[in-house]
Amino acid sequence: MTKNKAKAYWKENIRYLYILLTIWFLVSFGAGILLKDTLNEIKLGGFKLGFWFAQQGAIYVFVILIFVYVRIMNQLDKKYGYDK
Template sequence: MTKQNAKAYWKENIRYVIILLLIWFLVSYGAGILFKDVLNNIKIGGFKLGFWFAQQGSIYVFVILIFVYVRLMNKLDKKYGYDE
């Protein structure tokens, strides 16, 4: 691997991490705290949606984002030849 490939790999990896953390932040902080009052007008299973995101939704999204990250990194590894 060349140094240029390694830099490109790292840059793309950091971009993925920042995007996924931003999504998690928006879901956990945004939906659970900032937009809680708006989301509480919607109910799921008898619970207000803002409450659900604050208690469970952000955890589910975080776990899904872990799987998304693994998939993205597997593709990135193949793209740059680190999949051995």
């Protein structure tokens, strides 16, 4: 039972990693590069939004995703009994 529990834990962990990394990729590559011209029509603090995402926005999203991952992992640890 312990081996199955560990395998399910790892599988769920990897699934969350894929989701969070996909979000980060979409924000950094999508907003910072692909949608740059469209986003540059909007200003944020005097700067074009596409430029802001390329320079700072992706970093902010990455830091937020780190905190989200920590929270998710704490919940996952409790769910599978690894929080002791």
